[in-house]
Amino acid sequence: MRFLELAKRNLKESFLDPLSLGLTIALPIGLFFILQTLGRIEDLFKPTMLAPGIVLFGFVMIVFSSGFLLARDRESSLLARMLTAPLRPSDFIAAYALPFIPIGIIQVAAIYGIGSFLGLRISGNVGLVMLILFVMCCGYIGIGMILGSLVSTRQLGFTYMIVLFPTIFSGAWMPVDMMGEGFNRVVHCLPFAHALDATRAIMIDGAGFSDIATNFLWVLGYSVAFLALGVLSFKRRMLE
Amino acid sequence: MSDTMVEHAIAIQTSGISRVFKKLRAVNSVNLTIQQGELFSLLGPNGAGKTTTIKMLCCLLKPSSGTATIMGHDIQKDPLAVKQIIDVSPQETALSENLNAWENLNLTGRSHGLEKSVVRQRSQELLEMMGLMDRSKERVKRFSGGMKRRLSIAMALVSDPQVLFLDEPTLGLDPQSRAAMWEHINQIKGSKTVMLTTHYLEEADSLADRIAIMDEGRIVVLGTSQELKDGISEQSVLRVEAEGLTNDVVERLREIYPEVTVVDGGVEIRAEKLDLYEILDFLRPRGIVVRSTQLKQASLDDVFLHHTGRELRE
Numbered sequence: 431m432r433f434l435e436l437a438k439r440n441l442k443e444s445f446l447d448p449l450s451l452g453l454t455i456a457l458p459i460g461l462f463f464i465l466q467t468l469g470r471i472e473d474l475f476k477p478t479m480l481a482p483g484i485v486l487f488g489f490v491m492i493v494f495s496s497g498f499l500l501a502r503d504r505e506s507s508l509l510a511r512m513l514t515a516p517l518r519p520s521d522f523i524a525a526y527a528l529p530f531i532p533i534g535i536i537q538v539a540a541i542y543g544i545g546s547f548l549g550l551r552i553s554g555n556v557g558l559v560m561l562i563l564f565v566m567c568c569g570y571i572g573i574g575m576i577l578g579s580l581v582s583t584r585q586l587g588f589t590y591m592i593v594l595f596p597t598i599f600s601g602a603w604m605p606v607d608m609m610g611e612g613f614n615r616v617v618h619c620l621p622f623a624h625a626l627d628a629t630r631a632i633m634i635d636g637a638g639f640s641d642i643a644t645n646f647l648w649v650l651g652y653s654v655a656f657l658a659l660g661v662l663s664f665k666r667r668m669l670e
Numbered sequence: 671m672s673d674t675m676v677e678h679a680i681a682i683q684t685s686g687i688s689r690v691f692k693k694l695r696a697v698n699s700v701n702l703t704i705q706q707g708e709l710f711s712l713l714g715p716n717g718a719g720k721t722t723t724i725k726m727l728c729c730l731l732k733p734s735s736g737t738a739t740i741m742g743h744d745i746q747k748d749p750l751a752v753k754q755i756i757d758v759s760p761q762e763t764a765l766s767e768n769l770n771a772w773e774n775l776n777l778t779g780r781s782h783g784l785e786k787s788v789v790r791q792r793s794q795e796l797l798e799m800m801g802l803m804d805r806s807k808e809r810v811k812r813f814s815g816g817m818k819r820r821l822s823i824a825m826a827l828v829s830d831p832q833v834l835f836l837d838e839p840t841l842g843l844d845p846q847s848r849a850a851m852w853e854h855i856n857q858i859k860g861s862k863t864v865m866l867t868t869h870y871l872e873e874a875d876s877l878a879d880r881i882a883i884m885d886e887g888r889i890v891v892l893g894t895s896q897e898l899k900d901g902i903s904e905q906s907v908l909r910v911e912a913e914g915l916t917n918d919v920v921e922r923l924r925e926i927y928p929e930v931t932v933v934d935g936g937v938e939i940r941a942e943k944l945d946l947y948e949i950l951d952f953l954r955p956r957g958i959v960v961r962s963t964q965l966k967q968a969s970l971d972d973v974f975l976h977h978t979g980r981e982l983r984e
């Protein structure tokens with residue numbers, strides 16, 4: 431359990447940093463408030479439709495802050511120092527991934543909590559919604575680890591747009607159908623649209639697991655792949 | 671049995687360890703044997719390969735060829751065992767900026783498997799020794815450069831490692847802190863094995879049991895400070911302070927004594943045999959007023975210059 435000290439440090443370092451805190455927690459909540467005011471004009475902005483999209487946007491911010499933490503530790507040689515401690519590769523993976531799960535949980539709790547006061551309803555299984563969001567969150571953490579291992583802090587600012595744009599254009603709050611059939615097909619090659627489709631189907635139509643099983647497999651497959659790639663790129667950084 | 675005794679007396683052994691970056695041979699087949707409890711100093715100009723050597727010994731960089739053992743553990747086959755007994759203070763201060771000094775010390779101490787109470791006790795001692803106690807609860811990003819450096823070294827000392835690597839530990843420290851650091855290093859000398867890199871020759875001179883001068887990835891010369899000085903002492907150094915020295919005169923002088931360096935207020939002449947009268951007879955007719963002459967003892971500076979062809983500046 432030696433990784434715990436580094437995990438605790440990583441959590442503190444991220445949460446004590448006003449930038450990370452603002453980006454991961456305050457920004458999604460603020461965006462949720464602003465966009466849901468459009469709910470009277472457009473159904474897509476009603477809290478029930480909007481909540482999963484905002485949560486995914488929050489996860490993109492996790493990519494940013496987890497990637498930033500790792501990239502900065504690489505550059506400041508704090509990671510090098512920690513790598514001379516008797517910790518195993520798995521300890522490092524855990525220490526740089528696990529602290530962001532509570533952050534994801536706080537985001538989901540905040541958005542769904544606030545949403546419930548604004549008229550958010552879940553007709554299907556809440557647990558199933560949470561499961562999909564959890565798996566998706568792990569995928570985003572994997573992406574954060576990939577970026578943090580490969581790019582510098584300076585590059586991270588625009589590199590993470592690679593994640594932000596597909597998330598938004600997967601229908602986080604942009605109507606995918608309006609963009610045409612071809613576009614729709616493209617975003618459905620990525621997991622984000624499937625996560626949104628599935629959670630909305632459960633929340634609005636009360637869909638069960640069998641209805642969203644295909645979507646779930648897309649999300650799960652991608653998340654496992656992102657995590658595996660994250661671990662690989664991190665490990666390559668451990669002994670250069 | 672005597673075999674294992676001998677083996678255990680060796681703390682660090684490298685055999686032909688090398689590291690190539692693209693085409694650059696940063697470390698070129700280095701062989702070192704460092705005894706337990708020895709304070710060993712790596713000295714060399716920028717880019718000599720000191721940090722690269724230390725990084726390989728700390729299992730951070732993979733050797734391109736050759737290998738090394740630390741207390742009998744192979745750095746490539748058993749890195750975890752090596753990491754149990756070493757600690758390192760990197761050349762760049764490596765701190766967690768948003769944490770305070772206590773939390774930083776806790777991070778390295780606990781990660782090395784120390785009990786909480788032990789870490790607290792050692793942190794207290796180290797913070798006092800480094801003169802950081804009154805700022806210990808402040809986020810370290812507000813520390814000055816020298817304070818960060820002191821904390822960074824303290825972080826390597828918490829775990830009380832058997833083998834300690836200090837990469838330029840006193841870089842950027844004020845004279846007072848440097849003296850305190852030397853005192854501490856002198857204290858642990860004998861009980862811990864320390865490998866230290868430095869640009870301060872007097873630091874290596876006064877602290878190290880043995881010194882290796884490194885240049886372009888190779889160990890150029892190795893020995894105690896005295897041995898290194900003796901090694902070049904067939905060379906005498908004459909310092910001549912004079913007025914009116916021109917480049918032209920210096921060039922002419924070089925025709926007689928090839929190793930002439932211009933220093934503040936005069937020249938230094940290095941040669942195996944120096945004829946003072948010949949030099950004075952050479953200078954006087956050229957209208958140069960000699961103020962003083964002084965035959966100098968070889969210093970580590972001279973050893974360095976002799977072996978690398980460069981002066982060592984910070």
Ligand SMILES: Nc1ncnc2c1ncn2[C@@H]1O[C@H](COP(=O)(O)OP(=O)(O)OP(=O)(O)O)[C@@H](O)[C@H]1O
Binds near residue numbers: 716719720723761
């Ligand atoms: N990661 C790397 N990639 C490419 N080249 C590197 C890398 N690390 C070091 N080098 C090169 O290897 C050589 C040795 O570098 P090293 O840091 O070991 O020198 P040093 O003796 O510690 O110098 P200094 O006194 O400046 O700290 C340098 O030419 C450096 O540019």
Ligand SMILES: [Mg+2]
Binds near residue numbers: 720761837
């Ligand atoms: Mg160096």
